[in-house]
Amino acid sequence: MTQPEAIRHLLNAVAQGDISPDSALDKLKYFNYEPVGDFAHIDHHRTLRTGFPEVIWGLGKTPEQIAQIMAAMRQKTPVVMATRIEPDVYEELRSHVPDLHYYPMARICTVRDSEANPLDLQPTHPGLISILSAGTSDLPVAEEAAVTAELCGFQVKRLWDVGVAGIHRLLNQRDAIADADVLIVVAGMEGALPSVVAGLADCPVIAVPTSIGYGASFNGLAALLAMLNSCAAGVGVVNIDNGFGAAMLAGKILRTAERLSKNAIAD
Template identity: 45%
Template sequence: MDWDREARTGLPEAVFCAGKTPAQIDAILAEARAAGRRVLLTRLDPARRDALAAKEGLDYDAASATAILGGPAPARPGRIAIVTGGLADLPAATEALRTLAFCGFAGELVADVGVAGLWRLLERIDAIREVDVVIAVAGMEGAIFSVLAGLVTAPIIALPVSFGSGVSAGGRLALDAALGSCAPGLVAVNIDNGFGAAQAAIRMLSPRGGTAQNAGPS
């Protein structure tokens, strides 16, 4: 584990559990407990979670496939809205929410306001305009990315998700919609990368250097 990452970058280390064995994850958790470290685990599916030898103290959320050891960080200033086109987008959106909470930010979820029922978004738009950063989450054609980027002044981070059918399957269409948007200033992360979207939002809110101490190599 790169325990010095936060000192260098202002962003904490996390454990990407996909592809790791339960024994490897147990070893990482044992190291963290021995050192008194907080840890965020992502892509921890229920089967791997159930196979862990030491699950005590793990705050597990099956919907987002995340777990937190050691609780959230102290509250930090800044308002981040996570806006989803549909309820099927919630796994990636919740991963972003949990990442924000781990880092001390209270994300505000605005769910199921996609362009197929545009009035739902317009009913919430005044509240969305009050936040500092917006993470827009969508599959299918990803239309909500450009719509939001044309309506609010806050930075918009497009988070495409793999939900969809036909040409939308796998999330590539939503990603291409974000990359090809005519709305200026829209940025995007990779498909289903709720963790990365949350970390990008935190960077946008942090002062230059974040919590890093400009440390050199340890």
């Protein structure tokens, strides 16, 4: 059965009362994808299933491939985002996508609705994600997390250069830490910052190891292992340099809280 035939069969079942509209919606979540050339299949229904649209991983793709994927996605997605876009790739992309916006520190490109200001990222979901970076060298990963969260509709607070080498800088941010609903903590070297932050916070802490550090840091492996071995409770760890993944996890935590709150009100 082809995809259009399957959808028609499902709609007929709803019309005949054989299946409820809610059950049909659950099934539709897994139907729709669109081929782009001979190199990609866009998952247009990912938002229905996961709450967030598909995002383009830029590394390894040519500017032409990225531009074609963006052209297809923007027909159905309010915000199209591509990660790990280096400046030279962005310059090439601009010739294909004139209204492209670039966040150089985060290495993220985005195309939004024609009526939306690309710099006006107003929150559409409740909750505050606060992001801490241990040092200035960690900022590309921290900014990837921050921009991703903002493009997904969350309020973000940035707390940069508050690493444990000068612990007073972190302690000066105790009120900001207490105000957060989810904390993303980005650190390289020995990766100690998430443990300290988790000892001060009553909300989930997402630790992001970075590949910053001298030779024995093994490109972030030392920080990753330190975070996995955290003595503080309530710390989750994503992969090395994965600011994007940390932001998506924080967003899912807040969306779950939002859904639970709505269900409680409905009951």
